[in-house]
Amino acid sequence: MVRNIIKVRNLKVSYGDRTVLDSVNISVKDGEIYTILGKSGSGKTTLMRSILMLEKSTGIIEVMGVDLNKANNDDKDLIKKSYGVMFQAASLFTSLTVGENVAVPLKEGANIDNNIIFDIVRFKLSLVGLDENVFNLYPYELSGGMRKKAALARALVLDPKIIFLDEPTSGLDPVSADDFDKTISELNKLLGITVVMITHDLDSFFGISNRACVIRDKKVLAEGTPYDIMHQDDKWLKNLFFGNRGRKFTQWNQR
Numbered sequence: 001m002v003r004n005i006i007k008v009r010n011l012k013v014s015y016g017d018r019t020v021l022d023s024v025n026i027s028v029k030d031g032e033i034y035t036i037l038g039k040s041g042s043g044k045t046t047l048m049r050s051i052l053m054l055e056k057s058t059g060i061i062e063v064m065g066v067d068l069n070k071a072n073n074d075d076k077d078l079i080k081k082s083y084g085v086m087f088q089a090a091s092l093f094t095s096l097t098v099g100e101n102v103a104v105p106l107k108e109g110a111n112i113d114n115n116i117i118f119d120i121v122r123f124k125l126s127l128v129g130l131d132e133n134v135f136n137l138y139p140y141e142l143s144g145g146m147r148k149k150a151a152l153a154r155a156l157v158l159d160p161k162i163i164f165l166d167e168p169t170s171g172l173d174p175v176s177a178d179d180f181d182k183t184i185s186e187l188n189k190l191l192g193i194t195v196v197m198i199t200h201d202l203d204s205f206f207g208i209s210n211r212a213c214v215i216r217d218k219k220v221l222a223e224g225t226p227y228d229i230m231h232q233d234d235k236w237l238k239n240l241f242f243g244n245r246g247r248k249f250t251q252w253n254q255r
């Protein structure tokens with residue numbers, strides 16, 4: 001039986017008098033690709049940030065058996081080391097080369113010789129499908145898809161158990177988005193890594209997600225497979241899946 005690597009129970013996040021998430025419950029299974037879905041402002045990013053320990057919350061956030069809201073700093077640090085994060089805009093340092101960008105977590109978190117560091121970096125770049133020649137390039141010299149892959153390599157450089165992706169295919173052309181999805185799926189299978197991602201990309205949602213949750217009115221409206229989610233009785237979801245854009249997607253993929 002596959003265990004839950006992340007379990008959230010009765011999570012509540014508030015900013016002053018404004019409650020953003022209330023009584024949220026989700027479970028992420030070890031080794032799956034799990035998607036967080038919801039309209040803009042629904043609290044998707046707040047949920048992810050809470051699991052990343054970037055938001056104050058009440059309730060239970062259990063990661064690999066550790067309740068983050070009760071854990072001591074040492075246990076929290078161990079959990080943080082098991083995380084890899086790729087933010088929506090890639091967030092590469094413009095003054096550093098790609099190789100130097102990917103090396104940042106290694107230089108900050110480990111006492112390793114530079115030659116070994118850059119060997120690790122080259123290996124991680126190859127894992128995400130980037131050639132050796134990008135190592136000395138600067139972010140502005142890369143395409144959007146290559147920048148995203150460089151950011152993904154940086155998220156993988158410390159061999160995390162879980163990677164968090166915030167709208168990973170946002171801003172990419174369809175071919176680059178498909179290539180990025182393929183990379184995520186291959187890494188998930190090759191490394192057994194758990195993926196938690198926020199996306200509105202229907203190709204990603206149906207193409208690589210194993211399970212998902214929908215955040216609606218501060219709570220989880222539904223949790224299950226993409227096809228379970230698609231058939232929920234909710235106006236926003238119906239517009240997403242069966243509105244003009246969603247209908248075109250569905251009709252095209254049924255051919």
